[in-house]
Amino acid sequence: MSYIQDLSARFGVNAEERGEKGFPVFENNVKGKGVCLLADENTERYTSDIRSELERNGNAVSLFVYPEREPVADEKAVALALHVSEKSDYILSVGAGTLNDLGKYAGFLSGKKSGVLATAPSMDGFSSGVTPLIEKGFKITRAAQAASDVLIDFDILQTAPAVMTGAGVGDILAKYCSLSDWKISSLLYGEEIYANAEELMREALFACTENIPKIQKGDAEGISALMNALLVSGYAMQLAGNSRPASGAEHHMSHYLEMDYLKRGKRIPLHGVKVGLGTMVSLFLYHNVFRFSFAGEEEVRAVADSLPSENFVADALRSFGCPVKFSEIDVGKDTVKAMLFEAYKIRDRFTILALYNKLGFMDRVADEIIDLYY
Numbered sequence: 001m002s003y004i005q006d007l008s009a010r011f012g013v014n015a016e017e018r019g020e021k022g023f024p025v026f027e028n029n030v031k032g033k034g035v036c037l038l039a040d041e042n043t044e045r046y047t048s049d050i051r052s053e054l055e056r057n058g059n060a061v062s063l064f065v066y067p068e069r070e071p072v073a074d075e076k077a078v079a080l081a082l083h084v085s086e087k088s089d090y091i092l093s094v095g096a097g098t099l100n101d102l103g104k105y106a107g108f109l110s111g112k113k114s115g116v117l118a119t120a121p122s123m124d125g126f127s128s129g130v131t132p133l134i135e136k137g138f139k140i141t142r143a144a145q146a147a148s149d150v151l152i153d154f155d156i157l158q159t160a161p162a163v164m165t166g167a168g169v170g171d172i173l174a175k176y177c178s179l180s181d182w183k184i185s186s187l188l189y190g191e192e193i194y195a196n197a198e199e200l201m202r203e204a205l206f207a208c209t210e211n212i213p214k215i216q217k218g219d220a221e222g223i224s225a226l227m228n229a230l231l232v233s234g235y236a237m238q239l240a241g242n243s244r245p246a247s248g249a250e251h252h253m254s255h256y257l258e259m260d261y262l263k264r265g266k267r268i269p270l271h272g273v274k275v276g277l278g279t280m281v282s283l284f285l286y287h288n289v290f291r292f293s294f295a296g297e298e299e300v301r302a303v304a305d306s307l308p309s310e311n312f313v314a315d316a317l318r319s320f321g322c323p324v325k326f327s328e329i330d331v332g333k334d335t336v337k338a339m340l341f342e343a344y345k346i347r348d349r350f351t352i353l354a355l356y357n358k359l360g361f362m363d364r365v366a367d368e369i370i371d372l373y374y
């Protein structure tokens, strides 16, 4: 059993890599069940192999393809997922972000198990027990269930668009900042750190960072390190009992921008793309903290010293064709500036962004950040 299979099993998830015989554990898990496959126009081409394998396994299989290239996880899409899977016992999403969210939420609502055949290593929601959804035009997070089976086929993941893989890398590099935000909250305010969750996330983050050159080449070993880190993120959150290990100010900035896209009725860019940009801002804030004096400055500086540079992250993101400036993601300069001053209010969670705002330092760096990253 591989490290990630073993770890996943402890969280009740079958993370199975395609072997010579396909996905035997999954096939056994769904033996005798009616399986509903959910796909969209982009991922439909990945459904035929799994469909025939399931049919050979004796499963009744139905397929629903959202008639769009990029569906959004809103009320209408959830209702469709519930409707088309009504006669099935198990929902298998063939996709990544949105399809994964739709399948697991529909499974949760109807009391059915669900799984995902991952088509891109683009975000860390495969193993998370919550689902981001759009309801009445607002982004909210609903309780759901983690996938029972995460099916990993490197032949598929290696063909994912580079920008989606880059988004996954962005969502992992973000963990440098989320873990640091957690750390400074513990140093300055005594927030409890759950060491096992923190270590698990940190190790996976380091393994992924080391493998960036291999991920860039689309090498299976690199993609595997990325996929492992994306799965570990969900488990670290489960261990911590909250999203601290995986989400800090960089995610708050991304959420802030999402609300702006929704207000304007615009398509929201990939999660990891926005989070990657937020990561660059957070790193800038950490690396410039030496310019200010406040109680606890030495502790925060020590945390900053352990972090990679903004350029390291920018170079990594750029190598996948991901945006490295906010002006590249259809968002106004005023909105980005407002984000610097407002996004920390999204959650009552101490972060580097909250520190700058609460101590009145943001005024002194906001224009610099806009010059560098807009």
Ligand SMILES: [Zn+2]
Residues within 6 Å of the ligand: 124, 171, 246, 251, 271, 275
């Ligand atoms: Zn994320």
